[in-house]
Amino acid sequence: MTMQELIELSAGILGAAAGDLTLESRRGEVAGWDSMQHLTLVMALEQATGVSIAFDDVVGVESLGELLALCGEKEAVAR
Amino acid sequence: MSSDWRMLVLADSTLVPLRQFLPKVEVSFGPHGQVVQSLLDGGAVCWQEGAEVVLTWSRPQCMSPAFARYLEAPWRLDWEAMARETEAFAGAIRVAAGRGGSHLVTSWALPPHERGIQALSMRPGGLGHTLMRMNLLLADCLADLPNVVLLDAQRWQSACDGPVHDAKWEALGKIAMSPALLATAAGEIRAVVDGIRGKGRKLIVCDLDNTLWGGVAGDDMRSGIALGGHDARGEAFVQVQRYLKRLKERGILLAIASKNEEATALDIIDNHPEMILRREDFVAWRIDWEDKAGNIAEIVAALKLRLESVVFLDDSPAERDRVRAALPDVLVPELPEHWSGYPALVAGLSCFETPRVSREDGARTQLYRADAERRSGSAGVADLDGWLASLETELVMEPLSRESLPRAVQLLNKSNQFNMATRRLDEAAFCAWAVWPGHAVWTGRVQDKFGDQGICLVVSVKRDGGEARLVDLVMSCRVMGRGIELAALSFLAEQLREEGVNLLYASLEATAANAPIQRFLAPLFESAETQRLCGERLAVPAHIHIKELIA
Numbered sequence: 301m302t303m304q305e306l307i308e309l310s311a312g313i314l315g316a317a318a319g320d321l322t323l324e325s326r327r328g329e330v331a332g333w334d335s336m337q338h339l340t341l342v343m344a345l346e347q348a349t350g351v352s353i354a355f356d357d358v359v360g361v362e363s364l365g366e367l368l369a370l371c372g373e374k375e376a377v378a379r
Numbered sequence: 380m381s382s383d384w385r386m387l388v389l390a391d392s393t394l395v396p397l398r399q400f401l402p403k404v405e406v407s408f409g410p411h412g413q414v415v416q417s418l419l420d421g422g423a424v425c426w427q428e429g430a431e432v433v434l435t436w437s438r439p440q441c442m443s444p445a446f447a448r449y450l451e452a453p454w455r456l457d458w459e460a461m462a463r464e465t466e467a468f469a470g471a472i473r474v475a476a477g478r479g480g481s482h483l484v485t486s487w488a489l490p491p492h493e494r495g496i497q498a499l500s501m502r503p504g505g506l507g508h509t510l511m512r513m514n515l516l517l518a519d520c521l522a523d524l525p526n527v528v529l530l531d532a533q534r535w536q537s538a539c540d541g542p543v544h545d546a547k548w549e550a551l552g553k554i555a556m557s558p559a560l561l562a563t564a565a566g567e568i569r570a571v572v573d574g575i576r577g578k579g580r581k582l583i584v585c586d587l588d589n590t591l592w593g594g595v596a597g598d599d600m601r602s603g604i605a606l607g608g609h610d611a612r613g614e615a616f617v618q619v620q621r622y623l624k625r626l627k628e629r630g631i632l633l634a635i636a637s638k639n640e641e642a643t644a645l646d647i648i649d650n651h652p653e654m655i656l657r658r659e660d661f662v663a664w665r666i667d668w669e670d671k672a673g674n675i676a677e678i679v680a681a682l683k684l685r686l687e688s689v690v691f692l693d694d695s696p697a698e699r700d701r702v703r704a705a706l707p708d709v710l711v712p713e714l715p716e717h718w719s720g721y722p723a724l725v726a727g728l729s730c731f732e733t734p735r736v737s738r739e740d741g742a743r744t745q746l747y748r749a750d751a752e753r754r755s756g757s758a759g760v761a762d763l764d765g766w767l768a769s770l771e772t773e774l775v776m777e778p779l780s781r782e783s784l785p786r787a788v789q790l791l792n793k794s795n796q797f798n799m800a801t802r803r804l805d806e807a808a809f810c811a812w813a814v815w816p817g818h819a820v821w822t823g824r825v826q827d828k829f830g831d832q833g834i835c836l837v838v839s840v841k842r843d844g845g846e847a848r849l850v851d852l853v854m855s856c857r858v859m860g861r862g863i864e865l866a867a868l869s870f871l872a873e874q875l876r877e878e879g880v881n882l883l884y885a886s887l888e889a890t891a892a893n894a895p896i897q898r899f900l901a902p903l904f905e906s907a908e909t910q911r912l913c914g915e916r917l918a919v920p921a922h923i924h925i926k927e928l929i930a
Contacts, residue, residue: 313399339552340396347399347558355547 574732630740
């Protein structure tokens with residue numbers, strides 16, 4: 301998944317404008333990024349990439365950059 | 380982004396992620412865990428969005444405390460209490476359904492890890508038996524509500540392409556359904572709502588070689604193709620045909636688009652001993668070497684259908700690709716790589732949903748074929764008037780009745796091209812409208828020398844003193860081009876004149892699909908501004924005989 305794809309996916313789920321999101325965007329800073337939408341976002345990401353993100357990572361991840369890195373690692377392993 | 384429809388979800392578990400599986404649907408959620416309160420309180424905030432669809436997805440232990448106690452200790456079984464609580468839940472659904480809209484209610488299911496005692500599960504008092512009994516009672520309680528659909532959540536579990544429950548999501552957010560189950564549920568919900576909204580597909584255009592039978596007709600000839608017999612491949616294609624035949628019996632039309640010599644292919648269809656589908660099962664065919672997309676478009680135009688109503692089945696990825704590119708509105712399912720997967724693919728297509736099946740659906744192919752014969756007959760008749768007269772058409776007009784209501788509502792919801800208001804109403808809503816003072820609804824049944832075509836037309840009117848307004852004029856596209864619409868409208872105008880109503884107006888709601896009715900009505904208006912129908916232009920065509928049945 302590319303950075304742009306992640307930002308567009310996140311924007312759709314969090315109800316934010318894609319232009320307002322960057323890899324530095326963090327939970328608690330983006331208005332729609334509450335705990336439920338966080339889970340929805342991770343679930344959507346898993347669906348889109350086919351990777352499974354571990355329980356502790358779902359809980360611990362704080363920014364879009366971290367989320368992308370998690371997906372990237374898993375995707376690399378899957379390949 | 381514009382949404383297809385709005386859906387309010389009332390649930391006692393976390394379903395927020397369902398939203399991402401329903402793109403183009405505006406999903407809103409009632410307050411968590413307040414299913415019954417929300418159903419009963421029409422003034423609650425969650426109803427203010429005006430959702431067209433309400434999904435109530437509950438768990439049995441949340442709706443029935445007696446069931447919850449029974450889950451904890453099976454010896455606490457108290458069926459009377461469970462039945463009472465089930466009826467109370469159904470009562471709440473009834474109250475909400477009375478406010479209109481389409482209501483989807485999921486049947487009660489437990490996640491598969493709730494194993495219970497399998498040796499006892501299906502005995503009276505066992506977990507499986509008790510849950511079935513509750514579901515059956517719920518189904519019976521809701522059976523008389525035409526705008527309520529009870530969805531089979533247990534089927535979703537068995538059809539789910541992946542784990543039904545995912546412990547990670549349950550632990551993270553009390554999301555009791557796995558993403559795979561939510562995806563399955565979303566697909567079924569969309570299919571059912573499409574069916575309710577008259578968007579179910581109506582025609583399957585099939586390829587022949589390696590789609591309806593194994594092998595190539597032109598190479599293998601009748602004796603060489605794989606069809607039936609003691610042969611896995613032959614049996615798979617027989618099964619494909621059986622499933623297509625089932626769809627045909629439900630009113631789905633079948634047609635053929637195949638690159639073949641017509642005589643060779645028809646020889647197999649007519650004479651191969653194992654063919655399930657015969658020539659009379661197909662409403663039309665184009666068996667030649669022309670472009671399939673063009674052939675499909677021709678078939679669809681000849682049947683007066685729309686491309687949005689069509690499914691194309693072909694084993695060739697190239698043909699599928701061609702049709703997808705040329706006719707994007709046609710649904711072209713991916714076929715599995717191996718033929719062994721074809722039967723399940725055909726049986727599992729969810730695009731033919733409908734809220735009801737009637738006897739007329741079983742005869743639909745015959746009706747369309749008779750119509751095609753009528754048209755081919757027209758080539759041999761020198762003038763159109765002579766041909767129309769030769770049809771011996773009789774239009775039987777009858778006030779809306781309990782018997783005709785389901786078909787009238789089906790016409791109202793499924794017709795696009797010849798539908799002036801494109802009102803989508805369920806039976807209860809249309810019935811309520813019809814009995815309102817000043818309102819009148821008539822149905823028209825068409826009979827001709829080829830047989831009874833069934834109810835093909837609905838016309839409704841709203842009277843106010845000395846004037847009236849035409850509200851619905853809906854006709855099956857099957858009988859278009861025969862002056863039936865003019866006959867029905869003239870009949871209605873005459874009825875109104877007898878009641879002292881001399882001014883008839885029609886407000887035409889133009890849509891992207893209803894050009895045919897626009898073309899019909901426009902010349903009948905005295906002027907486009909007033910939309911007042913000109914009495915002199917309303918006359919029953921000479922070739923149609925009208926018969927009036929009094930309620």
